[in-house]
Amino acid sequence: MNAQRTVLELADVTKVYPGHPPVHALDGVSLTVSQGELVGVVGPSGSGKSTLLHVIGTLDRPSSGAVRIAGHEVSALSDARLSAARSRLIGFVFQQFFLVESMSALDNVATGLLYTGAGPLERRFRAFEALRRVGLGHRVGHRPTELSGGEQQRVAIARALVNRPAIILADEPTGNLDSATGAATMRLFRDLHEGGATIVIITHDRDLAAGLPRQVHIRDGRIESDERREAVAAR
Amino acid sequence: MSLSVARRAHATDGYAEIGTSKVRFVELLRAGFGSLGQRPVRTALSALGVTIGIAAMVAVLGLSESSRADLEAQIADLGTNLLTVQAGSGFGAGDATLPEDASASIARIGPIESVTGVVTLSDAVLRNAEVNSEATGGLQAAAVDLSLLTTLNSSVAEGEWLNAATADFPVVVLGSVAAERLGITDVGDGQQILIGDQWFTVVGVLRPFPLAADLDRSALMGMGAAETYLGADLNPSTVYVQTDPRFVEDVRGVLGATADPENPEEVEVSRPSDALQAQLAADSAFTSLFLGLGAVALLVGGVGIANVMVIGVMERRGEIGLRRALGATRRHIRGQFLLEALALAGIGGLAGVGLGSAVTAVYALSQGWRVVLPLVAIVGGIASALAIGAVAGLYPAVRASQMSPTEALRS
Numbered sequence: 001m002n003a004q005r006t007v008l009e010l011a012d013v014t015k016v017y018p019g020h021p022p023v024h025a026l027d028g029v030s031l032t033v034s035q036g037e038l039v040g041v042v043g044p045s046g047s048g049k050s051t052l053l054h055v056i057g058t059l060d061r062p063s064s065g066a067v068r069i070a071g072h073e074v075s076a077l078s079d080a081r082l083s084a085a086r087s088r089l090i091g092f093v094f095q096q097f098f099l100v101e102s103m104s105a106l107d108n109v110a111t112g113l114l115y116t117g118a119g120p121l122e123r124r125f126r127a128f129e130a131l132r133r134v135g136l137g138h139r140v141g142h143r144p145t146e147l148s149g150g151e152q153q154r155v156a157i158a159r160a161l162v163n164r165p166a167i168i169l170a171d172e173p174t175g176n177l178d179s180a181t182g183a184a185t186m187r188l189f190r191d192l193h194e195g196g197a198t199i200v201i202i203t204h205d206r207d208l209a210a211g212l213p214r215q216v217h218i219r220d221g222r223i224e225s226d227e228r229r230e231a232v233a234a235r
Numbered sequence: 236m237s238l239s240v241a242r243r244a245h246a247t248d249g250y251a252e253i254g255t256s257k258v259r260f261v262e263l264l265r266a267g268f269g270s271l272g273q274r275p276v277r278t279a280l281s282a283l284g285v286t287i288g289i290a291a292m293v294a295v296l297g298l299s300e301s302s303r304a305d306l307e308a309q310i311a312d313l314g315t316n317l318l319t320v321q322a323g324s325g326f327g328a329g330d331a332t333l334p335e336d337a338s339a340s341i342a343r344i345g346p347i348e349s350v351t352g353v354v355t356l357s358d359a360v361l362r363n364a365e366v367n368s369e370a371t372g373g374l375q376a377a378a379v380d381l382s383l384l385t386t387l388n389s390s391v392a393e394g395e396w397l398n399a400a401t402a403d404f405p406v407v408v409l410g411s412v413a414a415e416r417l418g419i420t421d422v423g424d425g426q427q428i429l430i431g432d433q434w435f436t437v438v439g440v441l442r443p444f445p446l447a448a449d450l451d452r453s454a455l456m457g458m459g460a461a462e463t464y465l466g467a468d469l470n471p472s473t474v475y476v477q478t479d480p481r482f483v484e485d486v487r488g489v490l491g492a493t494a495d496p497e498n499p500e501e502v503e504v505s506r507p508s509d510a511l512q513a514q515l516a517a518d519s520a521f522t523s524l525f526l527g528l529g530a531v532a533l534l535v536g537g538v539g540i541a542n543v544m545v546i547g548v549m550e551r552r553g554e555i556g557l558r559r560a561l562g563a564t565r566r567h568i569r570g571q572f573l574l575e576a577l578a579l580a581g582i583g584g585l586a587g588v589g590l591g592s593a594v595t596a597v598y599a600l601s602q603g604w605r606v607v608l609p610l611v612a613i614v615g616g617i618a619s620a621l622a623i624g625a626v627a628g629l630y631p632a633v634r635a636s637q638m639s640p641t642e643a644l645r646s
Contacts, residue, residue, distance in 0.1 A: 059639075059641050072253055080564045081253060083559065083565075084255045084564075085562075086256075087256045089253065090560075092557075094644070098556075102272075111561060114262055115256045
């Protein structure tokens with residue numbers, strides 16, 4: 001594996017929402033993320049970080065500029081191709097978890113492969129592997145309501161991992177968790193990062209981001225600073 | 236074009252291909268049914284409209300088919316080759332009777348199987364001399380040819396029919412209604428009734444005549460007896476004619492002139508089975524009306540499904556957003572919601588077919604009919620439920636698929 005390979009590349013990306021006056025949610029953002037990086041995108045609410053997540057996640061198209069994910073220029077792709085890109089290249093983790101109440105943890109994780117065309121056996125097998133990776137191998141049959149908040153978020157993270165995406169995007173992953181569980185969740189992200197995963201975490205919490213090896217600060221749709229910490233001290 | 240090809244070639248160099256989003260049909264089906272199963276009460280209530288509509292349509296079709304089968308069996312049983320010839324009430328026709336030799340003339344027509352003249356008598360039919368002679372209870376006396384039972388395909392219920400000997404004696408056979416009104420159930424012990432001022436002995440009771448209800452209310456005697464004891468003129472008021480079934484219309488055409496050559500226009504010729512045929516036609520008019528009502532109920536059911544689906548789409552924005560994030564295309568979302576609407580309507584349709592069949596069976600059996608469930612009602616019922624589901628689901632499904640992923644995920 002070439003650690004220097006670029007997984008995500010944004011070149012002068014803007015996103016303008018029409019209105020009076022128009023809102024420049026992203027105003028010329030350029031960002032490169034290499035394979036295996038763990039990046040925190042930090043900014044206050046209204047800074048444009050959610051828009052950035054949507055654009056990176058191909059859920060939204062930029063008004064101008066280029067977005068390249070795992071070598072694919074996505075701003076030119078059709079809606080169906082963007083969906084395909086999401087099914088294979090990107091894993092999402094949301095603040096609200098978005099788990100299906102009526103499904104077991106295993107089946108929830110298996111939905112991460114639903115739109116890849118994988119068969120049910122393969123989906124469940126890989127879901128089990130992913131649950132083991134997040135330390136929930138012993139709770140595969142539990143429903144979300146039978147799990148703690150931290151466990152639910154782990155299930156959601158396993159779902160994001162299960163399609164072996166080029167990049168994992170986490171949107172305020174600790175926003176609904178207490179600080180101890182939040183810290184445990186961040187440790188899980190760091191473990192996955194050490195295992196080689198490329199992860200971008202979006203948060204408004206500076207303290208949370210402070211423990212990450214790379215922090216991109218965003219304000220008013222522009223990147224304010226982009227700092228790398230060479231040696232990550234174990235916190 | 237060439238530029239984009241070059242770019243893609245460069246882009247995919249060493250990277251994974253994007254490919255296409257694929258989902259198994261069974262997964263979409265499972266998603267649709269799964270969501271219905273999670274809200275059983277809502278599912279049942281929203282399918283109810285379709286259930287009622289389909290049940291109404293299936294029951295209407297089933298009941299009309301069952302009653303039609305019953306009526307058709309009756310008609311087949313009675314035959315459509317019975318014609319009646321009656322004296323009409325044309326101008327100058329004093330008392331409405333046919334010439335005395337009408338029966339004999341008619342019998343000479345080629346394709347005739349049996350002819351019976353009926354002479355209506357004006358004498359009152361009474362149980363005994365104590366009864367007020369006005370209180371006849373709607374009964375009448377009539378003199379008939381002995382061929383009556385052959386011509387009308389009937390038989391005696393009790394006792395015996397007239398014969399060549401008893402036709403000339405004061406002996407009567409009662410129609411079914413007449414026997415009931417006179418309170419005569421047993422003919423063994425020679426009970427007598429008063430007709431005019433002459434006592435007649437009852438020797439038999441007939442089965443009902445489905446095609447000649449007048450005879451059910453009559454006390455029937457032979458022509459000879461009427462002439463001898465009541466001094467009646469033997470001009471028939473009605474002649475029943477059974478024809479060869481192949482020549483019914485031909486015979487019908489010549490009956491008037493044959494019965495009364497002098498005044499053929501005053502003769503009314505009719506076919507009693509036409510009344511039953513008319514009943515068939517009337518039934519189908521009712522069937523159309525109720526089918527229309529069923530269709531309205533179905534339509535309302537469809538609106539109900541559309542309504543519930545629209546609400547469901549709004550409530551499940553998070554799920555839609557998640558599915559889009561997991562790689563579902565607009566088509567997948569549209570298909571999922573469309574299948575859900577189809578499943579909802581299909582469940583309603585199946586329940587409706589079951590309910591409608593049950594209603595048909597219970598009612599038909601209570602009427603003593605054969606239970607007929609037309610295939611077109613069952614297949615058509617399910618098909619129209621699915622069609623209404625597809626129409627009702629289209630708008631919500633399109634709306635769900637058009638929702639942008641970012642909007643769906645915002646909550």
